[in-house]
Amino acid sequence: MLQVVCIKQVPxxxxxxxxxxxxxxxxxxxxxMILNPYDEFAVxxxxxxxxxxxxxxxxxxxxxxxxxQTTLRNALAMGADRAIHLRAEAAVPDALAIAKALADxxxxxxxSIVWLGKQAVxxxxxxxxxxxxxxxxxxxxxxxAKFELSGTxxxxxxxxxxxxxxxxxxxxxxxxxxKGLNEPRYASLKGIMAAKKKVIEERTVELxxxxxxxxxxxxxxxxxxxxIVGEGVAAVPELIRALREEAKVL
Numbered sequence: 001m002l003q004v005v006c007i008k009q010v011p012x013x014x015x016x017x018x019x020x021x022x023x024x025x026x027x028x029x030x031x032x033m034i035l036n037p038y039d040e041f042a043v044x045x046x047x048x049x050x051x052x053x054x055x056x057x058x059x060x061x062x063x064x065x066x067x068x069q070t071t072l073r074n075a076l077a078m079g080a081d082r083a084i085h086l087r088a089e090a091a092v093p094d095a096l097a098i099a100k101a102l103a104d105x106x107x108x109x110x111x112s113i114v115w116l117g118k119q120a121v122x123x124x125x126x127x128x129x130x131x132x133x134x135x136x137x138x139x140x141x142x143x144x145a146k147f148e149l150s151g152t153x154x155x156x157x158x159x160x161x162x163x164x165x166x167x168x169x170x171x172x173x174x175x176x177x178x179k180g181l182n183e184p185r186y187a188s189l190k191g192i193m194a195a196k197k198k199v200i201e202e203r204t205v206e207l208x209x210x211x212x213x214x215x216x217x218x219x220x221x222x223x224x225x226x227x228i229v230g231e232g233v234a235a236v237p238e239l240i241r242a243l244r245e246e247a248k249v250l
Contacts (some may be wrong), residue, residue: 001056003046004111005080006102006132007039009064009071010122019217026217035071038117040078040184041177045147046115047079048182052149057081059109063088063101069200076195077187083200094212099131101205106136111172113154118143118176126176133174141169142176 011017012032020027035043043060050056060075062068063086072083086101093101106114114136119126126142133140145164146157152171157164159178169175187195229238244250 001112003113005115007062008036008120009033010036035074036120041181042115044182044184076198077191085202086205095127096211097207103135114174116176129176139169140174143178
């Protein structure tokens with residue numbers, strides 16, 4: 001069984017980001033780039049399916065500039081067998097352009113399962129997985145919290161508001177993973193050394209004109225300072241007035 005894991009390089013969630021001078025992109029200076037956390041669950045689940053089957057291949061695929069190869073090496077160090085780098089220099093490709101590029105690359109691989117994180121933590125769009133499944137003509141199960149494979153049928157629990165939904169999907173299919181599905185493994189020293197020898201195939205892709213234009217980035221306004229309305233029971237009427245008339249939460 002061949003599985004493809006689509007991964008994305010994103011800014012570290014602990015990095016303090018700054019808007020670039022153009023007002024439409026983020027300033028990459030001093031920004032640490034990492035493997036998207038939700039994609040780590042996708043890589044781990046693909047490896048577990050392969051280990052349970054005792055055979056198969058896991059291929060990591062990512063789109064972006066030269067720096068993406070570092071993230072692909074991380075996936076290889078975790079245990080992926082090989083990687084494909086879709087080289088594109090577009091600063092901010094939109095979700096549909098990404099999905100189309102991934103679909104073109106994956107169609108020739110005849111993968112039984114395509115994995116993605118449910119969303120990327122930089123834009124929180126959660127669009128690429130369903131778009132990719134549509135372009136591939138495959139069923140898609142998103143926000144996967146539990147996964148079990150029985151032959152060519154996947155039994156999946158997915159997070160929904162107020163509980164979980166149990167569904168079945170025939171392979172080939174596309175799945176997007178949620179936190180809690182598994183505990184991603186750390187890359188061992190052996191895995192890190194082995195990753196240096198594994199193949200990363202580079203393919204140049206043209207994304208074409210964007211389907212979505214980002215007009216501007218704006219930081220949220222600074223939070224107003226708090227104030228003390230009084231002390232003890234005597235402060236209650238003024239507190240209620242402020243909550244009702246100023247904050248308008250009552």
